Amino acid sequence: MTAVGPESEDAPTGSAEDLAGEARRTARELGEEAASAAADVAQEAKRQARRAAEAGREEVGGSLERVVAALHASANELSGREAWLADTVESAADRLQAAAAHLHREDVEGLADEACAFARRHPAVFLGGAVALGFAISRVAKAGRHGGEWRERPGEGRAPYGDTP
Secondary structure, eight states: OOOOSTTSTTSOSSOHHHHHHHHHHHHHHHHHHHHHHHHHHHHHHHHHHHHHHHHHHHHHHHHHHHHHHHHHHHHHHHTTTOHHHHHHHHHHHHHHHHHHHHHHHSOHHHHHHHHHHHHHHOHHHHHHHHHHHHHHHHHHHHHHHTTTOEEEETTTEEEETTOOO
């Protein structure tokens, strides 16, 4: 058996305290590097999410403008026959136009702040709106998934593909 002591070749060069201190320093440095890397990844994820949200904001604003144009056209068509309905449609178009302009003016962070403030003031309305929006998005996604195809329902005429009677 070989003895392990200060004079042995197998003995570490520093004391146990020195080795423990070095291990703590190395662990601390590795932890700091990992935290820094995680912060960098989080920042990049935020930047990408912000870019995607901005693109979505622009797309929604453009879609609202197309809906506004269609509503104005409908109101013009109705004005000779159903004045009260034309006024209602025109009012809805004006409100949507204001919403589209607001979307174009505000950035995503401002819109998110406004949504949070509204949710705090009117939680029931906010949750009801979120549910309705979820249903609307799922319907649009379902219709888009099938390419907007139509199929005949027996005895009921035409219906969007995938709808059930």
